[in-house]
Amino acid sequence: MAAKSTTTIRQVLSFQPHQAAWFAATQALFNQVVAFYFEVIQAHEKLLDLNNQDALTALEMLTHTTQKNPTPVMPLEEIREDLPAVFRRAAINAALGSARSFFSHLQKWRKRKEKAVAKGKTFTERPPVPPRTWNKSVPFYGGQWKERTPSSILLKVWTGTCWSWLKVRLTGRDLPTDAELGSPSLIRRGKQWWFHTPIEKHFARPATIERQITTNRETTICAVDLNLDDHLAVCTIQTVEGTILATKFIGGGQEINGFRKQQLGRIARNRRKTGIIAEGEQDNVDLWHKIKHIDESLAHLVSARIVQFAHHHGATILVFEHLGNLKPERGKYSRRGNSKRAFWMKGRIFKYAKYKAWDQRIITSRVNPRNTSRECARCHSLVARYQEGQPAEGYTEGAPLVLCHQCGMQGHADRNASLVIGQRLVARSQKPLQEKPSTPLPRVERVEKSTGVLLSQEVKRKEEPSSLRARHGGRNEHGTAQGRRRRMGTPPPFIPRQLRLPLE
Numbered sequence: 001m002a003a004k005s006t007t008t009i010r011q012v013l014s015f016q017p018h019q020a021a022w023f024a025a026t027q028a029l030f031n032q033v034v035a036f037y038f039e040v041i042q043a044h045e046k047l048l049d050l051n052n053q054d055a056l057t058a059l060e061m062l063t064h065t066t067q068k069n070p071t072p073v074m075p076l077e078e079i080r081e082d083l084p085a086v087f088r089r090a091a092i093n094a095a096l097g098s099a100r101s102f103f104s105h106l107q108k109w110r111k112r113k114e115k116a117v118a119k120g121k122t123f124t125e126r127p128p129v130p131p132r133t134w135n136k137s138v139p140f141y142g143g144q145w146k147e148r149t150p151s152s153i154l155l156k157v158w159t160g161t162c163w164s165w166l167k168v169r170l171t172g173r174d175l176p177t178d179a180e181l182g183s184p185s186l187i188r189r190g191k192q193w194w195f196h197t198p199i200e201k202h203f204a205r206p207a208t209i210e211r212q213i214t215t216n217r218e219t220t221i222c223a224v225d226l227n228l229d230d231h232l233a234v235c236t237i238q239t240v241e242g243t244i245l246a247t248k249f250i251g252g253g254q255e256i257n258g259f260r261k262q263q264l265g266r267i268a269r270n271r272r273k274t275g276i277i278a279e280g281e282q283d284n285v286d287l288w289h290k291i292k293h294i295d296e297s298l299a300h301l302v303s304a305r306i307v308q309f310a311h312h313h314g315a316t317i318l319v320f321e322h323l324g325n326l327k328p329e330r331g332k333y334s335r336r337g338n339s340k341r342a343f344w345m346k347g348r349i350f351k352y353a354k355y356k357a358w359d360q361r362i363i364t365s366r367v368n369p370r371n372t373s374r375e376c377a378r379c380h381s382l383v384a385r386y387q388e389g390q391p392a393e394g395y396t397e398g399a400p401l402v403l404c405h406q407c408g409m410q411g412h413a414d415r416n417a418s419l420v421i422g423q424r425l426v427a428r429s430q431k432p433l434q435e436k437p438s439t440p441l442p443r444v445e446r447v448e449k450s451t452g453v454l455l456s457q458e459v460k461r462k463e464e465p466s467s468l469r470a471r472h473g474g475r476n477e478h479g480t481a482q483g484r485r486r487r488m489g490t491p492p493p494f495i496p497r498q499l500r501l502p503l504e
């Protein structure tokens, strides 16, 4: 089966200084037309029940004067007479997109209101408002551009007085030769103008995760533990068999948290001064913008590094844990806001990594996050988590080190968690193949039974995939220490008696 990936090639335009005004004029005209069509749609809400193609035809009937249609209801000529047809259609499509989004928000709002009224509650939420200003980028449909080479293109632009073909130079990434090009857009970034071209790559759909894992023990998995603290991401590469090939720490968490907290602190101070809280409040807009911008670019950066690392090591599967729910931290505004944003960023990193990975034919998945940080990647006992220089016992949330008292595994807490994440995916994918549905419980029982036999075996120090071996009835060395301890009647204080870590 075929699959595709979409990415955007961004190129900078070079042009004569006076031509910048033409780009601006083209964009202004485009937005004028979009605004016009948005109004037409507002006046004919039913149009939105049609699909885009039919809605486009209907909108042209309503607005475009032809011999067959001499007196449209809302003539577009009132704005401009000489719009190229594809320019008009691009504007109609943009208006349709905005209108669909606006009316779906409005509809949800109406439902919430109805519900509240039916229950006799007062409803104070304000309705969504249609856009007051328009600042859309201009897409260039076929007919609005021609003679594209790797370094130049001719664009049909509105100079303010006429339509004119303009040759501009392009610099930046080359277009791939093996991809299909979508309609490029003209994007304004400050004083610069960019040219964004969406590209579609088609390729054979990679085998499903289950298939890759169950049919090839060499299948390589990149597992990622995302954090809100120091290391934003810790990635490990392991095979289905459990051989660990590489680890990568992606840092910068402390810096970003510090920066964000500082900015949020400033916003909080501004609020106290003004007594006004809105996110859109003018004084704070710049600060919010700064924070959003840095979060966004960091999410792109971290996700790109993750995928690069996975690709470099030939991984075909990328796995994260589910984010779970946000548990808001207590404390100052800056602290609460910071943890909320960090949570949001984790979601962003996942999202971006997923599509960047897909572009490399890597499939992304998520596993149950339960206790990934508490489980030993080698023997699945509970680990002690602690700060450097502290005794290796108990469980200190966020501490960097772990020690497994059962098998002796010692290492970095986040790295251990990422290994566990990878193993969970393997265990989950192999589940349907097993004769009996696996349950996490039998491990302990098996240990009891096998205690006598296994007592003399040494606890292995090599890193290996515990769960597989245990499940396939192979050596069961990791149970040994536990069995011994149990026999001696002195379970380590930090391990609850019912030792069950679900592998799902």
Ligand SMILES: [Zn+2]
Pocket (backbone or CB within 6 Å): 376, 377, 378, 379, 380, 381, 404, 405, 406, 407, 408, 409
């Ligand atoms: Zn262990």
